[in-house]
Amino acid sequence: MTARGLRAEFESQGVPAGQAVVFDEDAAVALINRAEDEYVAVASVEPIPEKDLLVYRAPDRHFLTELDRLHSWRRAREFVEILSGRGLYFDVVLESPLATYLARFRHLARNGIGRGE
Numbered sequence: 001m002t003a004r005g006l007r008a009e010f011e012s013q014g015v016p017a018g019q020a021v022v023f024d025e026d027a028a029v030a031l032i033n034r035a036e037d038e039y040v041a042v043a044s045v046e047p048i049p050e051k052d053l054l055v056y057r058a059p060d061r062h063f064l065t066e067l068d069r070l071h072s073w074r075r076a077r078e079f080v081e082i083l084s085g086r087g088l089y090f091d092v093v094l095e096s097p098l099a100t101y102l103a104r105f106r107h108l109a110r111n112g113i114g115r116g117e
Contacts, residue, residue, distance in 0.1 A: 001038040003040050003096055006094055007092075007094065010023065015089055017052075017053040018055065018056040019058070020058045023089060023091075024090075025080050025083070028080050032073055033073070033077075035073065036073035040094050042093070043094060044091075045079050045080060045090050045091070045092055045093070046059065046090065046091040047083050048088060048089045058093070059093075072095075
């Protein structure tokens with residue numbers, strides 16, 4: 001599954017915000033969980049107050065380290081949970097599955113896992 005496919009799967013649960021579709025906290029966590037199931041890293045989670053939905057502009061770039069990718073789902077869930085109950089919407093930005101798999105492969109290779117050690 002691609003990042004675009006995952007977002008399309010959840011689009012009906014979202015709210016238009018500028019040129020993006022954003023999600024309430026329950027839908028955001030569900031999308032994050034589904035991304036983890038499909039091994040698609042969460043590049044960022046941007047909180048948006050309801051009053052800013054019409055003018056929201058998604059960030060252009062997201063930089064992740066290998067460890068960021070491998071822990072992105074837990075961190076994204078924790079971030080949404082910290083902001084829970086404030087009436088915010090969340091732009092959940094997903095990364096390509098290939099980048100996530102490559103990060104995992106490099107991490108395992110560097111740490112000697114899979115070489116009989």
